[in-house]
Amino acid sequence: MEIFMQFLKTINRSKNALFRKIKKTTLHSFLRTQRRHNHFDPKNVRNILLLRLDDKIGDMVVTTGTAFLLAEQGYRVSVLTGPVCAQMLNKCDYLDQVILYKNRMSLDGLSAQNFDVIIDFDDVQDYERLKLAWRMRRSHHVGFNKNLPGIYNLCFNYLDAEQHITKRHNLVLGLFNIHEGEFKYQLGQCNHEQRKVKDAISFSPEDIIVSVNPYSGAQDKDFLEEQVVSLINFIRSLNPKIKVVIVGQASKVQHYNAFGAVTVPESTINTAIEIVRLSRLVVSTDTSIVHIANALNRPLISVYNKRKLKDTGLPGYKIWAPNYPLGKQVIVEEDHIGKSPISQLFPMIEAELLSTRFYQ
Structure with a gap:
């Protein structure tokens, strides 16, 4: 019976896909x-x-x-x-x-x-x-x-x-004859989310926040758990005042609390924005956090592979690069970021956290 139901579901999906294609082709021709x-x-x-x-x-x-x-x-x-x-x-x-x-x-x-x-x-x-x-x-x-x-x-x-x-x-x-003016991403500020973040991480003005965004929604662009743990350990070893905050849905990242990181319960996209806003440094895989860091002009170290964009076949690591002075990009040769050595980021992280700008 279960096999028969699966067969019916497959037939139904194929039928719906065919109808959508017919409707699209018909409308396309009409337009x-x-x-x-x-x-x-x-x-x-x-x-x-x-x-x-x-x-x-x-x-x-x-x-x-x-x-x-x-x-x-x-x-x-x-x-x-x-x-x-x-x-x-x-x-x-x-x-x-x-x-x-x-x-x-x-x-x-x-x-x-x-x-x-x-x-x-x-x-x-x-x-x-x-x-x-x-x-x-x-x-x-x-x-x-x-x-x-x-x-x-x-x-x-x-x-x-x-x-x-x-x-x-x-x-x-x-x-629209707009050729002048700086093209700068413009995000708003959510005071409620900022208070939630500060409460979750027990934030004080003396805190040094380094945020790590390990997940992208595509497995080949995600950090592996052992890479994230290595990042946490290395960053915390640089300065005891550093708080490592892991960005992402609580269900996916809260287990990193056991390794000395901090996560924010009930995180939303606005939670992520406010974490980045408080960060002295952002470490991220190739995902939206890169562009949020750009919008807020936060120092960034990002990791990309050479995957092609699905719709156009264009190189995503070029088209969607950080594209701002404080944004550094590491491009790995491995198809899966999880297969590249996370230690290659350590000198860049250390240099950023020891730079004069870090203490300003």
Whole structure:
């Protein structure tokens, strides 16, 4: 009976995948027949909607740089994104709206707002994005590598393996004649989360906080437990005043308390931000914490492998590098970061913690 039920589930999944493909292909073909007639002029733009439908934190952190510069020029900037990114943006006062995206959500409310421009930074063309583009076809749509001129009338054919992801954002800003001003990620500050972090680690102004982010959501980019324990032991050996705080969901990291580290119960993305804000040094694998450290201008040592991005095949270690003066990047040759010697970070950590800046 169990085998039969598994068979039915497999058949059902295949059927649903086929229907989604048929719907996407049909809608894709239909959208190709649509044509805009009005010319894009940034002077006629008031309301802008940024799409971050996949709820990826690192992508959203970078997008805050574009959102802030647009808002600074007087545009009303809204973001459509998932629950984690929506939580992170809660304290970003320069945004007009943060709209929660749900798969198969009703688009009536969005369509009624008549956004002048909708910007999609991703390369993918899934059915949900195409449906949104169709329902909001009166808007100008900015896209990347989307061969749908009838909808994405402002489209960049852009795949550059040598340029950082911020180059994409500069291209978008150029549409609005924004060529000056520092592109800086802009995160808000959550006083409640900061108090929670300080209470959890018994923080005092004399404390030296080193945060370690061991997990990324992809096993080949994660530190192994023995690597994390080695990091904890080495960092604590440098100075007895150092508190090593492990960033991540409590269920995944709380066992490191037994090795002398500190974790914060009930951690959220805003908890992670406030831990980084208090840190004198951040040690992280290739994940959103790298870009949060950039946003808060905290000294960083990050570890990347040479994996390619799933959607484009571009080298992630170049496209998503730390990209700021205080951010140091270690690129390992091993496919799995867990197979590289963690001791290679020790001289860099020691040098950073002994530098003059550390005591300022």
